[in-house]
Amino acid sequence: MNSPHPSFSPSSLGSAPRCLVVSFNRLMPADQGNARRIMQMVRLYKSQGFEVDLLYHNEEGFDPALSHALAAEFGRVNVVRSRAPKHIQPGHVCRIVDWYDRGLEAAARDMHQLRGYSVVHVNYVWYAPLLDQFGSDVVKVLDTHDVFGERRAKYTAAGMKPQWFSTTYADEDSALRRADAALAIQKEEAAELAARGHRNILYLPYVEPCVRPFERRDGGRPLTFGYLGSGNDWNILSMADFLGRLQARGVPFPHPIVVAGGVCRHVREMAGVIKLGFVQELHTFYDAIDIALNPMVGGTGLKIKTVEPLSYGRPVLTTLPGAQGLTHLWGLPVFEDNAGLTDYLVNEFGRPGGPSPLEALCEQAASTRVALDDEYANQVNRLSIWLASRV
């Protein structure tokens, strides 16, 4: 049983303490994994009694509808256009000084002068220099989202061209030291950062709010598998590997596989594979499937496609890279690679009319969900106690 979180009620401080969140993500609607993580943190701060303001470093657009949505969610919103040069050095080395935008500093100082923050929360290591704009009376939180030190190596090991941000360990270490607490989204990442000598690491996993429970499937349609993902290189590579292995069996898989999201443009035409393309609402996709798949061959950071199905009442089958950071809680089958995943699918579901393990998977998924919720509640409690000791 988890103890109740300490909170910062308006009555205990005279008025609600304030937290400034700094984000380059378009948070409304939160349809990307990192935006959803940030909104998880916003909900967490609010649940602790904080009033939350936003400094939006506009990299993903701004319009009146977004302005309206943000105003409804946050106490005060400032929007600063991104002018970070974002140079990438040879060998795909990104220096934090080249990705950090000093243009944020004046807006952050002005907001602090107006609103008086107790906590400033920045996302991603290259925003850490902004923490220096706040005095020692402000608690500084850095949500890492991912480990970016030598992140490029994971791409090159998979034969891919490195993407987005990757920096040196020294640069990342320096950024982490600027924060009072750096949040790791996975237990393994927290351990890795602690092993590098950091003593300010707090582990806080990502858990989606539960949308619907695990229920018996509607018997009116065939048992359906599904994968939803954006068109990033890891997803494209993973789906190509998975479908290639399934096709190599030489026998058609007897159940439809529904694919949705940007990855559809890169998925081969194949019998039994139905491409939905972009779906406006997640439940549209999850309503159409019975079992989610996440056949990752690698990747970095949070595997949102592994935890998301559990919020929509669907079990998920994944490889080890897809379950990274979750294995200590995972009660569903996890496969070494896509060879293992396709073996399982063919053996367990390959015979039409054969006994289906769906019910057992749903039970395992439900207990995994409970384990995730407990883990999240425990870690939130730790974070709350830490915040209470600092604010």
Place this chain on the structure above:
Amino acid sequence: MTATVVDVWVDLFAASLVRGGMLRAGLPVVLTDTLRLLPLLDSQGPMAWIHTSPVGYRDHVPVAQGQPTTRLRVEAAAEPAEAARLLRRASVCLVAVPPDRGRAARMAALAAQALQSRVALLLFSSPDVAGWAAFEPLIRQGALQPVEAGAARVLASAQLAGSLGEAGLHDAERALRLTEQLTRARQVDIHLQRLGDRQLRLRLRTDPLRLIAAGAETLAHHIAHEGRALFNSRGLGSLLLPWGAPSAARLLLRNVRARIDGSEIALGPHTLAPTAVDYTEHGAFLRLALPAVLPGRDALLHLSLPREAVPGDGFCDIGAAEFTVETA
């Protein structure tokens, strides 16, 4: 010298205090019951307005390298904790004493919170407004000192009164120094001409974004998005006047599709007509002779453009604004 120009002098003095680093750390806070602006103080960085009556409009301040954000205006009745927090953290508290006794009593209670936090106070208004009576206990308790301010009544905490010097509030030399500094720092486009011992002519050119006030949320979000001083889609616009003194205004109206000579213009109870409209390639320059804003009234100029002048596929906006005020 009339009391209606007192806010010009208060603005000059307060801006010089902030500019000169003569205040303790914190925010300048203005206590008022009307929608007003102090453009010089506003140009010096974050400040807050605490209102003792409903505001009803949203106005904006520019953000460096970003989209405009709403000017911080707090309704004390709706957000008492926030008002108290601002007053505790204030660097100075400027109090526009209102004519209404009830509002004055509420305002005096708020000013007392600032006084408890040892915030320097400056009270100003016309000497004959009824609201002064509510402030008498505060004036005694805070040992506020009368300040030479011509026809206006001004009282200040000892530390402020001490920094005013012999000329009191109407110190033309201080005003000249300030405007030179602001111009040199390119913080404000202001030209100041000395007309007499305590008489000045100020010509202020300001970003109209700082003046436009949105009566509806939708328009406020469009202003935040576009970063321009927009009229709404029906051609209605409200402009916050710098100071309450009589002034000559020149406004550049852009994206108007027809002549605007017939625009309906109002300031408080006054219905106004343009003194001239010049049509140029940049837009229509509207010239207005604005009377003083009456005590207890918002300094809001309302413009309603003829329907045929309003584009169907966008907004009219104010591209430039200039005001000339004389302090005599």
